[in-house]
Amino acid sequence: MKYLSEYRNPELxxxxxxxxxxxxxxxxxIMEVCGGQTHSLVKNGILxxxxxxxxxxxGPGCPVCVTPLNxxxxxxxxxxxxxxxxxxxxxxxxVPGSKKNLLEAKAQGADVRILYSPLEAVTLAKxxxxxxxxxxxxxxxxxxxxxxxxxxxxxxxxxxxxSILTSHVLVPPAITALMEDPxxxxxxxxxxxxxxxxxxxxxxxxxxxxxxxxxxxxxxEPLDLLQGILMVVKQLEEGRAEVENQYVRMVKEKGxxxxxxxxxDVFEVGDQMWRGIGTIxxxxxxxxxxxxxxxxxxxxxxxxxxxxxxxxxxxxxIMKGISKPFECSQFGKACTPQNPLGAPMVSSEGACAAYxxxxxxxxxxxx
Amino acid sequence: MKKSLMKLQCPVxxxxxxxxxxxxxxxxxxxxxxxxxxxxxxxxxxxxxxHHDGAFLNMNGNIAFSTDSFVISPxxxxxxxxxxxxVNGTVNDVAMCGAIPQYxxxxxxxxxxxxxxxxxxxLVSIKFAAEKAGVKIVTGDTKVVNRGKGDKIxxxxxxxxxxxxxxxINLMNIKKGDKIIVSDDIATHGIAILSVREGLxxxxxxxxxxxxxNYLTTLLLDxxxxxxxxxxxxxxxxxxxxLNEIAMDSSMGLVLQDEAIPVATQVKAACEILGLDPLYxxxxxxxxxxxxxxxxxxxxxxxxxxxxxxxxxxxGTVVDDHHGKVLITNPLGGKRVVNxxxxxxxxxxx
Numbered sequence: 001m002k003y004l005s006e007y008r009n010p011e012l013x014x015x016x017x018x019x020x021x022x023x024x025x026x027x028x029x030i031m032e033v034c035g036g037q038t039h040s041l042v043k044n045g046i047l048x049x050x051x052x053x054x055x056x057x058x059g060p061g062c063p064v065c066v067t068p069l070n071x072x073x074x075x076x077x078x079x080x081x082x083x084x085x086x087x088x089x090x091x092x093x094x095v096p097g098s099k100k101n102l103l104e105a106k107a108q109g110a111d112v113r114i115l116y117s118p119l120e121a122v123t124l125a126k127x128x129x130x131x132x133x134x135x136x137x138x139x140x141x142x143x144x145x146x147x148x149x150x151x152x153x154x155x156x157x158x159x160x161x162x163s164i165l166t167s168h169v170l171v172p173p174a175i176t177a178l179m180e181d182p183x184x185x186x187x188x189x190x191x192x193x194x195x196x197x198x199x200x201x202x203x204x205x206x207x208x209x210x211x212x213x214x215x216x217x218x219x220x221e222p223l224d225l226l227q228g229i230l231m232v233v234k235q236l237e238e239g240r241a242e243v244e245n246q247y248v249r250m251v252k253e254k255g256x257x258x259x260x261x262x263x264x265d266v267f268e269v270g271d272q273m274w275r276g277i278g279t280i281x282x283x284x285x286x287x288x289x290x291x292x293x294x295x296x297x298x299x300x301x302x303x304x305x306x307x308x309x310x311x312x313x314x315x316x317x318i319m320k321g322i323s324k325p326f327e328c329s330q331f332g333k334a335c336t337p338q339n340p341l342g343a344p345m346v347s348s349e350g351a352c353a354a355y356x357x358x359x360x361x362x363x364x365x366x367x
Numbered sequence: 368m369k370k371s372l373m374k375l376q377c378p379v380x381x382x383x384x385x386x387x388x389x390x391x392x393x394x395x396x397x398x399x400x401x402x403x404x405x406x407x408x409x410x411x412x413x414x415x416x417x418h419h420d421g422a423f424l425n426m427n428g429n430i431a432f433s434t435d436s437f438v439i440s441p442x443x444x445x446x447x448x449x450x451x452x453x454v455n456g457t458v459n460d461v462a463m464c465g466a467i468p469q470y471x472x473x474x475x476x477x478x479x480x481x482x483x484x485x486x487x488x489x490l491v492s493i494k495f496a497a498e499k500a501g502v503k504i505v506t507g508d509t510k511v512v513n514r515g516k517g518d519k520i521x522x523x524x525x526x527x528x529x530x531x532x533x534x535x536i537n538l539m540n541i542k543k544g545d546k547i548i549v550s551d552d553i554a555t556h557g558i559a560i561l562s563v564r565e566g567l568x569x570x571x572x573x574x575x576x577x578x579x580x581n582y583l584t585t586l587l588l589d590x591x592x593x594x595x596x597x598x599x600x601x602x603x604x605x606x607x608x609x610l611n612e613i614a615m616d617s618s619m620g621l622v623l624q625d626e627a628i629p630v631a632t633q634v635k636a637a638c639e640i641l642g643l644d645p646l647y648x649x650x651x652x653x654x655x656x657x658x659x660x661x662x663x664x665x666x667x668x669x670x671x672x673x674x675x676x677x678x679x680x681x682x683g684t685v686v687d688d689h690h691g692k693v694l695i696t697n698p699l700g701g702k703r704v705v706n707x708x709x710x711x712x713x714x715x716x717x
Binding site: 004010013014044045047049103337338 | 641696698699700702706709
């Protein structure tokens, strides 16, 4: 806990906040890419203390939010099969599919298990050889090594009843897509510290060069976030556009090369569908051909109709930072955390849910 | 008392069966054996000894009445079991009404196949928890369901108790400026249970804090009487749920101070790792007290002098603003809304 409490020191945080206030002269739109950072900004009340000149845009880095509708329907289809145990990270269970979510499927008798690690799913497969164990492998680069490792473990154990249903998305192509979008109005990025602890930050140099936009690798504690914002504001005010690393205690330029090796052994980069945004070229990890037998998509013949998103939901524009959640006609009306129309309202990391939590008292709180 | 010592004092009687079968719930000979050599002999008291369809009680005046069902899995968990929980849970609900719990009913729904020695262990826990809380178990029932139709054992308890003569507990008594006190560390029970849930096991020495709270509530009522505006025990859904209910039902606003809320270091660490919020985690051994500002520190001091509430603390205030909502502030000056949870907390991906 020592390493956490140090980065939550309110006195130091106030100093950094004061420094931001002293430095800023113009209005800036800063996007935190990662949902974990959105969560921390909300949980620690940082959004309510930042200078009014800073607008934080909550990017597409919530894995729960960007997992395609079609894939959630596939997961539900598999979970409902007699002989399948479907394992998932906890917060995927409430994400709406086209007809229901995994929690509802579970209530109707599907065998859905919440796990913390894909390696536990491999253990389950070993213990239940008469069942097919499928791990719903979603996430950014952060969760990719553990998911890849689970495949390697299953192979080593000679398991034929383990597979993964993947939706792995990558940060740098998402930043490129956002910058190429003519409607985007992002002045700078806080890059996701956890993703960079795996991948490093060498991938960001060409982006900074091409789009002349500051990118600061940032951690998740209040002091991390405030420092990251300060570093971004300094760059913007001074007219610089560089890659900087606030999260030095975790992130090296080259990242975790062992983890990267495991990823590239198991996965290859390919086009990927992002819920609410669309397909982004070379923005996802897919299982390599030599591991095709662990690919749930190929292993099972999955018969589902391609469903389309709720037309009222403007999740895409929200995740691109073009619209604010309360600009959506359904926000807080037809769409609430109890009855989400789109994924950003589901997870506490989702921008809509984060705003919903504030909005009901927005007017009285002077946020 | 240590669990091993309890078992030593109450060894399993010689039953000529090892597991519970449907016959134990049929009302015949086996039911009789289970009750006579088991439940009745262990929980013995004047009222129960009458073996009647119900209990004859002598009660006059204002009475609090509460019921609760217990379906926890696993039934044995670090720091307790379902039996202890079933007694403490209802005792505490009666105590939160400002009453002194006196009598409990006890009903079992057993799943066919439950090992008798496990049932016995649960009964022994019930006996000692009831003795500790000073309540008598005066009536009950046992049913057995087919294997697969239950989760080993479900227990329902109902409690009765006279309202403390000085008590005036009422949600509508809470006022602007009242302080919110929590009696001890929060989230301990929820995290202890999570640590042994299938699929989520992690190594920890965190134990459930399940305990009866009636001595503490009586102590406070003896001393502060009607200055105690409200007692509530934040069980399922944690502090966040209970505080939201209070805010909504009273139409007042509540403001908490994040740094003031006591959480044991190990529990805090487990929550960090698992991506959970202690505010939403279940509690069994703590309660909240709403009192006027001028006696708040004294209430905390009285609580801290007891073994069960050493970490009592003032965690928030009732305000005449953002009605029906709970806010939390942190030392940075940041604020956020503490929402009603949607369901059980789900661990986050990252």
